[in-house]
Each structure stands twice: as C-alpha cells, then as structure tokens.
Amino acid sequence: MDKQEFLTHSGVQVQMLEFWLEQRWLIPEQAAAGTRFSAMDIARARLIGDLKTGFGVNDEGVDMILHLLDQLHGLRSALAQLRKDMGENSSPSAQ
C-alpha cells in the first residue's frame, strides 16, 4: 500500500510517520512506484503506538525497545534455522 493508504489503515498522523521514518523505526520498501508499506509495517506501527500511548514510553525508550526486539527476533530466527539444520543433519537412524 502507498503512504496515504498506510496512514488511513494505521491511524498514524503524517508528522508522526515522518518522524518514525527518520528514526528508521519503520523501513518501508522503496519501489519504482514510490514507498510501499506492508502489513508488517502496519503491525510494527501498531506496536509503536501501543508503546507510546498505551505504556507511556518516550522516544528514547521506543528506540531502545525496537532495537532489542529486532535482536530478539534475529536470535529467534537463528535458533529456528539451527533447529532446522540439526533436524536435517541428524535424522534418526532407521531401526
């Protein structure tokens, strides 16, 4: 979806979005036709909204939480890939 659709969908204000993009809290895809937002970007925007308005986290806090969360998801991905590799390499021997 384009920027306008994203704003309608997420309920985010345009100045807020500009700031979030500047902070690189959101990294939408840059296509030939312009900026494209995904469903993942919407969900991430909703999380940022929850942190700021729901939990009263300030901008520095949001920045830190997102950074830690991205690392946590990176770790989870690595763990999942490891589990997959180990499953492939150590298939139980046929009895």
Place this chain on the structure above:
Amino acid sequence: MSNPYEVLGIAPTASAAEIQSAYRKLAKKLHPDLNPGDKSAEEKFKEVAGAYDLLGDAEKRKRFDSGEIDATGAERPQHRYYRDYASPDQSHPYADSSGFADFMEGDDAFAELLRRSQRARANQRGQDLHYRLPIDFAESITGANKRLTLPEGGTLDVKIPPGLVDGQILRLKGQGAPGAGTGGPGDALIEVEVLPDHRFTREGDDITLELPISLSEAVLGGRVRVPMPAGAVTMSVPKGSNSGTILRLKGKGAPRRGGGQGDQLVKLKVVLPRPPDPELEAFVAGWSKAKEYNPRGREV
C-alpha cells in the same frame, strides 16, 4: 470476561491514576509483541486490555459500576501482532543479528553452524505468492491478457496462453515477495479457474457443442451457423442427419501443446417446431401409414 477489577488487580475504589498504572504494569509484561515466544500472552493481554477499555473510560466505568453494562463485549477486536510477521521462518528488513554476532566469531562447531544459518538467511529467496484468477471459457481457448488486482495492493499483468485448462498454474518469475541479500524475489503462482460456458464442454483438445437444427435442416440438409468459443463458422448439415449425429470441424478445437489444434465436435439435435404444427401432423399421419419403421430395432 471475569470481573475487570480483579483482572487488573485493583479495588473497586481505585482512582483513575491507579487504574492506569495497574494496566500499564500488567500490559507491559503481557503485550504479545514483548513476548514473542509465549503463545498464551495474546489471550491474557486481550483480557487486561478489555478491562482497561472499560475502567479506563470514566463514563463506561460509571455505567459498569451501576450495573447498567457488564464486562461482555469489552474485548478488543482481533488483529495480527508484529510478532506474527517477524516469525523466525520469514525474512524481513527488520531482522538484526547483532544479538549473537559475537557467537559467530569463534572457530567451534556452534559458531560454524550459526554462520551457516546466517548465510542461509541473508541470501534467502523471497516467498512465492499464490493467487487465483477466474477467466471465461472463450479466453481459455483463445488466450487473453488479464490484469490481476492484488489483495496487498497493486496489479499484475498476466498473459493467458491459448488452450489453457481449468486449475492450471501459471508461474510469473520474480513477481513474488522480495528476497533478502542476493536471494532474489520469489515467484507469483496463479491458479487459473476456467468459468464454465453452458454451450461448450471440453475433453482434451476437442470442444463439443450441441447444436439444435430444424426438421427441414435434418431431412433436407442445409448450411447452418455454428457458434465457436471465439466467433462462429458456417457448416453444411448433410441430408438426412439425425439427432446425435456428430460432425467434426477439424482444427477448430483448443490449441494442442506442442502445436496443432483439436477439433470442434458438433452434436446435432433435431428440434420439432413449437407449438406443434397441424399441417406437419396431418402430413406425417398420412406418410407414416405407408412407410412405418421401428428405429428401436427388434429388441424393443
């Protein structure tokens, strides 16, 4: 839902500030995106959020306290959380491996495994995306250029090759989800649904059509127009054609894989005039006395 005061762990006399503070304390711990590995977090968070929606609003709280409304219907609508998109088996631009970068530097087996999985992820090909595209019967025979509107926005131009059958899958290379690193994008897989046409049936490369003809065309023969999936042709009906006679229009069927075309089979169906014609009745009554025949043979 259970009593919202109990859900938030506060007394019914709690102040607005106390309610907010109790909610924040719980929600921070239970928010599904802050607990990516805890499947039960979503349910618990929903309950806490629902309780806060009710008690955090002074007006709604007053109505709840006076018994005017109860806690049902206070649940928030379901939506997908960020963690659902950031799940381990999907590659995305937010993934960050700095949390274990140091583990990858070693020269032990574990570090090697981690490095390998990182390489695999870094250059992962994008996902294939699946779509469905309905087309007309005629388009399935002649081919067509269609434009598919994607649910996630945007369009995709699809060239339907002539002779395609129902359920066939077209693969558009590189039109799927973007990949990571040198992985390249996935493909778009389009399942084509051929909508039925009441006039035609297709078997292999042959197309069958039932063609109604008049009594005089059946008895005396004649030239008739035959509809085809695209357009029509003129065909001769031979003298004395019966219902069920199949005439073959060579090369007018569906395109064959590897060249050539199937046939169109025209199955004749003699249709008497409606309403019945008294003159015809009188003629047949006089005629059949002398020329009686039994088309059912001897068995019946």
